[in-house]
Amino acid sequence: xxxxxxxxxxxxxxxxxxxxxxxxxxxxxxxxxxxxxxxxxxxxxxxxxxxxxxxxxxxxxxxxxxxxxxxxxxxxxxxxxxxxxxxxxxxxxxxxxxxxxxxxxxxxxxxxxxxxxxxxxxxxxxxxxxxxxxxxxxxxxxxxxxxxxxxxxxxxxxxxxxxxxxxxxxxxxxxxxxxxxxxxxxxxxxxxxxxxxxxxxxxxxxxxxxxxxxxxxxxxxxxxxxxxxxxxxxxxxxxxxxxxxxxxxxxxxxxxxxxxxxxxxxxxxxxxxxxxxxxxxxxxxxxxxxxxxxxxxxxxxxxxxxxxxxxxxxxxxxxxxxxxxxxxxxxxxxxxxxxxxxxxxxxxxxxxxxxxxxxxxxxxxxxxxxxxxxxxxxxxxxxxx
Amino acid sequence: xxxxxxxxxxxxxxxxxxxxxxxxxxxxxxxxxxxxxxxxxxxxxxxxxxxxxxxxxxxxxxxxxxxxxxxxxxxxxxxxxxxxxxxxxxxxxxxxxxxxxxxxxxxxxxxxxxxxxxxxxxxxxxxxxxxxxxxxxxxxxxxxxxxxxxxxxxxxxxxxxxxxxxxxxxxxxxxxxxxxxxxxxxxxxxxxxxxxxxxxxxx
Numbered sequence: 001x002x003x004x005x006x007x008x009x010x011x012x013x014x015x016x017x018x019x020x021x022x023x024x025x026x027x028x029x030x031x032x033x034x035x036x037x038x039x040x041x042x043x044x045x046x047x048x049x050x051x052x053x054x055x056x057x058x059x060x061x062x063x064x065x066x067x068x069x070x071x072x073x074x075x076x077x078x079x080x081x082x083x084x085x086x087x088x089x090x091x092x093x094x095x096x097x098x099x100x101x102x103x104x105x106x107x108x109x110x111x112x113x114x115x116x117x118x119x120x121x122x123x124x125x126x127x128x129x130x131x132x133x134x135x136x137x138x139x140x141x142x143x144x145x146x147x148x149x150x151x152x153x154x155x156x157x158x159x160x161x162x163x164x165x166x167x168x169x170x171x172x173x174x175x176x177x178x179x180x181x182x183x184x185x186x187x188x189x190x191x192x193x194x195x196x197x198x199x200x201x202x203x204x205x206x207x208x209x210x211x212x213x214x215x216x217x218x219x220x221x222x223x224x225x226x227x228x229x230x231x232x233x234x235x236x237x238x239x240x241x242x243x244x245x246x247x248x249x250x251x252x253x254x255x256x257x258x259x260x261x262x263x264x265x266x267x268x269x270x271x272x273x274x275x276x277x278x279x280x281x282x283x284x285x286x287x288x289x290x291x292x293x294x295x296x297x298x299x300x301x302x303x304x305x306x307x308x309x310x311x312x313x314x315x316x317x318x319x320x321x322x323x324x325x326x327x328x329x330x331x332x333x334x335x336x337x338x339x340x341x342x343x344x345x346x347x348x349x350x351x352x353x354x355x356x357x358x359x360x361x362x363x364x365x366x367x368x369x370x371x372x373x374x375x376x377x378x379x380x381x382x383x384x385x
Numbered sequence: 386x387x388x389x390x391x392x393x394x395x396x397x398x399x400x401x402x403x404x405x406x407x408x409x410x411x412x413x414x415x416x417x418x419x420x421x422x423x424x425x426x427x428x429x430x431x432x433x434x435x436x437x438x439x440x441x442x443x444x445x446x447x448x449x450x451x452x453x454x455x456x457x458x459x460x461x462x463x464x465x466x467x468x469x470x471x472x473x474x475x476x477x478x479x480x481x482x483x484x485x486x487x488x489x490x491x492x493x494x495x496x497x498x499x500x501x502x503x504x505x506x507x508x509x510x511x512x513x514x515x516x517x518x519x520x521x522x523x524x525x526x527x528x529x530x531x532x533x534x535x536x537x538x539x540x541x542x543x544x545x546x547x548x549x550x551x552x553x554x555x556x557x558x559x560x561x562x563x564x565x566x567x568x569x570x571x572x573x574x575x576x577x578x579x580x581x582x583x584x585x586x587x588x
Binding site: 005008012013044045046048055059060061062063064065067 | 414415416418468469472475476512514515518528529532539540541542543562565566568569572573575576
């Protein structure tokens with residue numbers, strides 16, 4: 001094999017473009033008339049390459065990875081006491097559709113209690129700790145009293161992502177309302193606060209897409225209830241289209257129709273509005289589907305007309321076509337605020353045409369702002385391209 | 386081994402040999418891919434470009450100019466080299482386990498495990514291809530360094546051809562054609578190696 005490589009390569013690469021074997025042969029002979037050995041070599045290569053089937057089709061790293069002993073699947077179930085970077089798991093707080101949340105202790109640089117969530121193994125990411133951290137940066141930049149802070153992120157050796165958040169020792173929204181026996185007005189104020197938090201994120205281009213009462217914790221601060229939204233946008237299906245956790249063994253009661261049907265290109269801030277509407281229904285009327293299904297009736301310590309107004313708000317927030325809903329969480333909040341202030345709400349107007357001009361104008365302005373919102377999935381997609 | 390993030394810090398501050406980092410990267414990448422394969426990701430072609438290595442590149446070199454590597458290409462070449470060593474090491478051990486664990490061997494120089502594997506006609510042995518390509522590549526490297534680099538990045542590290550073409554500053558078409566040539570050459574060479582062993586095998 002003393003042929004110079006460049007010549008060999010050159011002839012070979014020209015030859016493979018010739019489909020007809022006889023022509024190919026003749027081409028090689030002509031090219032290599034001065035060097036028959038070169039010609040023989042090229043022909044050998046051509047012959048070799050033709051019966052390709054399975055040689056070097058799978059990378060060595062892939063092949064070898066299969067030979068590695070499987071990671072102990074103790075990794076599957078993390079135990080209290082396990083240390084993940086600088087966090088030590090203390091006890092399990094709960095597990096949901098997306099993963100398991102632990103109470104953990106941050107060991108350095110300061111010691112404090114945190115909530116550490118590890119996503120399920122079938123939500124493995126082919127990204128890395130730094131990738132998750134980078135994508136989580138926008139989440140981390142969310143600073144709002146109503147939103148739990150994202151403190152840290154990473155991924156386990158087996159690829160499962162984990163996130164560290166403030167630990168909130170509180171009750172879920174519905175549990176809190178029930179236990180504290182809040183009046184309808186007090187409940188509505190909590191929803192208003194929730195809308196503020198969600199709206200804050202929307203302005204920064206983040207849509208939650210998994211709003212439900214268990215994602216809203218309420219704690220007492222200075223004797224007043226403060227709602228804190230947790231689990232913001234922590235879905236890590238980097239390759240699959242957005243799969244809300246509700247589809248994974250949860251209830252779809254809070255999911256917008258466009259999410260449920262998987263039309264990811266129709267998902268925007270108004271999908272969150274839908275979920276807020278369902279939460280509103282549950283907190284005020286007892287069930288997320290209270291207003292949607294006519295069979296469900298709940299008596300409230302509210303006069304009939306007031307009840308009717310609230311129902312209108314819920315109906316508007318949970319309208320099937322997103323275009324019929326409030327255009328943003330802020331709009332929903334505004335109507336709730338009007339309700340609380342005993343001002344006319346816009347939800348009673350059946351369509352945009354009926355809505356008085358100033359309400360329409362406001363609605364249009366916020367709808368335009370909505371279009372600029374980018375969902376977390378879109379951000380990921382553009383980062384990958 | 387210390388956590389990857391710690392290692393990256395150390396390399397950034399000049400405390401650690403880049404080699405240790407590369408080794409950690411290689412093992413982490415292997416484990417990550419193994420975990421993904423276990424869960425039934427589509428097999429066959431290379432998974433997406435080694436994300437871990439990109440991360441390391443960004444953190445160590447692009448932002449801090451770790452000094453150990455001139456540029457991205459050099460970094461990936463170094464990583465590919467380490468990965469190759471790791472893969473060969475693992476494959477040799479596996480081959481040895483399969484073909485004579487426990488029995489007294491001649492010295493490694495006389496009878497490397499891959500040759501033992503070949504003698505036992507382990508054509509379906511998953512370690513065989515990797516080891517044979519490695520040996521063939523050693524003969525290829527001196528003759529066509531660029532194509533060899535491509536093979537190391539694509540076949541050993543698992544980068545996609547698109548990625549490799551960018552690194553090597555070739556068009557994708559050129560990279561693909563280069564790969565075709567290298568593959569054919571290596572295949573021919575592997576067949577020669579196998580023939581050599583059949584000839585020299587003790588009857």
